[in-house]
Amino acid sequence: MRSSSRKRRRTRTPKSDWQLPLLSDMGLRPEQQRLLVIIASALGVVVLAVGLVAVVGSMGTGYLPDRAATAAAGGPGTARPDSFHGWSSPKLFEPINERAKDAKPLTEKELFAGKTLADEKKLTLKLVAQELGADCAAVLWGPDLVEKAADGECTQAARALYTSSDGRYVAQYTLLNLRDAKAADELVAELKAGYRGGWTHALQSEKASFPAGGYTEGGAYALGHYLGVVWIGRADGAEPAPKDDFVSVTLTLRGAEKAVYRRVVAITGQQPS
Template sequence: MSPSEPPTPGRPGRRRKNSEPAELPAAADQSAPGRADNSADRAGGRRKGGGRRKKEPRRFGRMLTLLVGALVVALVALGTVLFFDLTGDDEQQTAQETRPALYRIQDSRDSNMNVVLSSREDDTRPLNEGELFERHNSEISGQSLDFTLRDSDLTEDCSAAVWGDGLQQALTDADCTQAGRATYVSDDDIFGVVTVFNLADIEGSRAVAQAMELPETEEDEEPVDPGFVLPPSGNDPFDRLGAGYSAADAIITGHYLVVVWVQPADSESVEERVSLVAPLVTLANFRNPFFRRIGEVGGGEGTGTEEGAGDGTEEELVEDPPLEEEIPIEEQVEQPVDPGE
């Protein structure tokens, strides 16, 4: 080798002979067995345990759907609650605490009913809904008027049927055990409420009737209202009861007290005085069940009107005198004075 030729790579101090094979790179020698093994694995159709695994499907999408559905249901429920809070539910309207412009007590002291039904000790059977609100009392006719039952309620909580501390105390003192209430409407634009209290005796009935009267006061003194009955419903038109001119009769019926309260549907002021004799007398026929009780307690036949007999007017209740008629409005108004006198 001439001095100008570069040295042959290899170990220092040793020259490679042309006949010696060149050394293979270590990387090539080490990779060959691996490739053979991989080929063998692929030929067998199975992957080693340490190979790449298939990913499981994600559950995030399903959970998101459930959350969105729950949110929609919650929003619908909230919207429903807000709607009824803002608009109000007619079924939940309560009656107004008012009283009639005219209130009277009807007490026929010598009537057969007041004698026979004078005490609950003799008339022990409690009132029931069928007795009070069915048969004749589902529709009451008389005085050329026809009333139809709309709402009814029978409760043992007498204080729930009235307002006013004075009246509630009077019911407690009279040992009230039941209060039945009914609302009636007519095609003649008259609506009314009938309330009956089951009291211990006739003296308690009279005491409760007197407790509903306004006390007498001086002209410049405002009387303390003892309270009055409440309709079982405050829905139209009974939300206007007492706002217009209305009249009520408290009828002593033995140990029961029956209160009849009526008002014209078009009346808007207590100053609009009209005669309400006809509707008061007609709805007083609500007492028909008590006439039948006379037969039960007295041992004879009841004197109330039987189904299909007559027109259900007050005059047919022959054992009890007719209700006292109201003085016509024309006679209540003072006559004008002649300027020439």
């Protein structure tokens, strides 16, 4: 009996890897099940690809995958940073949340009197170009960003271009004079969502410039009814190395905001904490 049982087990047809219980219950043979799985897998790849195209398409025309695409789509003067961070207006700028309370226009003297910005780590940024004008649209590119600045009733745009004393870094600070803090916060939100499709134009100078296609970083800070935009990079266009401290460069560049802090003091009579 044992011998007969062994023979029956040896002659039993091995179960196929493609023999799935659910499909077997439906009466499908192993080869039919295998074909069905292959077809389903192929359809899954197609569905995934179509979904990916739909997601990319939903990002809108403002999305551009790399620096080369940005330059090709926007033309000359449409460089933008590779990374971006934005912040809404903090409480200390509440005294100047509305331009009506800070109506005096910005002047070149208060913005550009200091020709250098320095930090405690001996990093020094030297002013090499400056500009203050009433045409905010002229310093921005990207239709959505330009429109948002117009909605915010931008009346002044200041730009200052710096280079570090060792020639290693290039940095630009842009300051927009808007209607109120709400308008400034909305511009920060616009940049967070679409900085790849709209940014500030770079000031031109023989002493310093952002290399075409080079790596840069940017940020925007609502300061009451003002918007400050920082833009930094290495002069050679390379990505930051371990010895590079872009945080220190950014903090040093934000020394250009002193004029805004002075306006808070002029209204409150107290130094902001």
